[in-house]
């Protein structure tokens with residue numbers, strides 16, 4: 001089993017899927033590989049550090065989180081070797097090529113990425129939407145072997161098929177609950193570790209996020225204080241998703257961008273799905289519809 005998380009920024013992982021990945025790893029042990037890819041250089045979000053220093057610190061913070069979480073980590077590199085600039089991400093051929101290469105190299109069974117907003121009135125973070133759009137656009141090309149051989153040269157007369165993953169959306173706080181979710185994972189057993197991982201992002205939670213004033217966050221004074229902040233954050237996510245639960249939940253929506261997973265396989269593979277906080281019957285019908293032969 002291979003699971004891949006692709007998102008725009010350092011710290012997006014910890015707030016949307018780290019608990020699910022952790023539980024998946026606990027269940028499968030050595031039989032699973034988990035990887036996180038961040039698509040921007042992290043240089044933009046700060047109010048008193050230089051861009052260069054901010055990018056350097058953000059990378060170190062993510063690597064510290066990866067050591068605690070035991071997941072593989074890569075920055076996305078464009079075909080020219082550059083890391084895309086934060087705050088400017090766009091679905092250029094270079095970004096599509098880089099994603100194509102990264103996904104094909106890892107060949108995940110499940111790919112987690114940000115959603116596209118279903119409501120055009122919803123606010124967005126442009127980098128989140130760019131990653132979502134780019135993953136959607138590149139999904140069909142994952143098993144097209146020559147799609148980006150101009151950027152990544154390969155022997156064009158012999159090609160092996162590439163497994164196309166099921167592609168699943170994580171929650172995006174910028175959309176304020178505008179996208180309905182399919183299932184919720186009860187990540188309470190991993191809550192302490194999730195807090196520890198998120199706490200690695202000191203330049204964000206102590207400096208940037210309180211300054212920019214999002215998420216009603218105050219700078220935490222201790223790890224225990226931070227756990228309280230995380231707890232409140234998860235409550236807000238649950239409420240926004242219409243779920244009444246005090247347990248930490250991560251919520252997800254299945255797409256038909258890649259392979260459409262069978263309902264039973266999905267329920268077997270993903271750990272700790274909480275049925276009473278999920279919309280499983282609606283998901284079952286949606287997957288059945290996508291699996292049905294096309295009507296004229």
Ligand SMILES: [Zn+2]
Pocket residue numbers: 008009012125128
């Ligand atoms: Zn982000």
